[in-house]
Amino acid sequence: MAIWQFDAIGTRWEIETTAELTAESRAAVSAEIERFDREWSRFRSDSDVTRLGADGGALASADAGAMLDAYRELSRATGGAVNPLVARSLDALGYDAEYSLVAGAPRPAPEVWEERISWTDRIVQAPAPALLDVGALGKGRLVDLVVAALASVPGALVVDAGGDMRARGAQTRVALEHPYDSTKAIGVVTLADGALCASAINRRAWGDGLHHVLDARTGLPVRTWAATWALAPDAMRADAVATALFFDGGPELAAAWGVEWVRMSTDGRVERSPGCDAELFLAGVTDAPAPQN
Template identity: 75%
Template sequence: MANWRFDAIGTRWEIETTGVLGASERESVAAEVERFDREWSRFRPDSGVSRLGRESGTLVSADTGAMLDAFAALSAATDGAVNPLVARSLDALGYDADYSLVAGAPVPAPALWGEGVSWTDAAVTASAPTLLDVGALGKGRLVDRVMDVLGSTPGSLVVDAGGDIRVRGAAVRIGLEHPYDPAKAIGVATVEDGALCASAVNRRAWGDGLHHVLDARTGAPVRTWAATWAFAPEAMRADAVATALFFDGGPRLAADWGVEWVRMTTDGRVERSPGCPAELFVAGGGRPARPPVRNYGRVGT
């Protein structure tokens, strides 16, 4: 397999293909990543999302309907805990566009986040300045879009964006990284023509107990769950469920969507869905993750 590595949207990407990607294919991938970042990154002052946060108005994007419809389902399942208006609390806690990492008081997000925010398949409109954060599922969405860009590439294909992975063709064995010891895996799964996405409180963490997984209702970081993994045909759905699993409604949403999963509490207990395909190493607290197992579990925005 040929391997192409690059950095984008604040994380490391790795794309594996049967043959070496040509210059035009790489340019197409780079253009798609740049488009998505320019529209949805709250870390860029020139992005569409940043402009909505400053000025209100409309952001035109082909990703709007898919992502915000999924957010509506996430919000309903978690009683508002997963909510794109969590952006204000992320900023307040120091995970802002300047990466100040200086924590202030958390800011609860409005439970009825759809009031004042409307969308179609192609655009979102905010009636007042409204900063959105699509981190709960945005990286998975971009993985799917990159997979689409490379749809005509022959042979097997793996798109890995900082650990959110989608596979086409040959099966890939993936280690589920222990959230408290990156040298170990709590299990291993084989993914073929599907996606595996994760979220964990040890990534994007700063200060005393501060990390990027917030309960939008309080604006504060979650404390019960340490890491989640979700298996689905597409990366956006897996990414969304990996976020929802930090809250009580997550397993129900996963069942409704046909997504299998694993999650681990902060005190080391592990739960899994009935049909979860992963082999778990529970008794020993994890095993070394060695080839041919891909190390897994990194989390980005």
């Protein structure tokens, strides 16, 4: 397999393909990443999201409907814990566009966020300033877009964006990194045609107990779960479920979407979905109860 590595959207990317990618294919990937980042990054002063946060108005993007429809389901499943207007909550704890990493008072996100913005398949509208953060599923969405940009490339491929990955035609064994010791794994999964996304409180962490996975209702970092992994046909839904699993309602959403998963608590307990075939190395793994109809 040929490997192309590069940095984008604040993470390391690795794309493995059967044959070396052409300059045209690499340019298509770079253009798609730049387009998505320019529209949705709250860390760029020139992005459409930043403008929407400052002035309100409209944001035109082909990703609007897919992502915000998924956010609606995420929010309802988790009782409002996942919310695309959590950006100001992250800012308040120091995870802002300047990466100040200086925490102030917690700031809950607007509870009725669906009254602050509206959207169609291709446009988000906000009558007043509304700063969005699509971190709960945005990287997964971008992985899917990169795979789509490489649709004409023959053979197998694996797109890995800092641990959020999608494979096509390639069987890949992937370690589930221990959230408290990056030299160890709690298990492995085999990824063929599908996606694996992970989230953990040791990633994008700063200060005492401060990390990027917030409960939008309180503006505070989560405390019960330390790491999550989700397997789905597409990376956006895997990414979304990996976020939802930090909250009550996450397993039910995963079942409704047909997503398998593993999660590890902050006290070391490991739980997985009934149909998950991950090979786990730890004793005392609990299978979550099957969802009730």
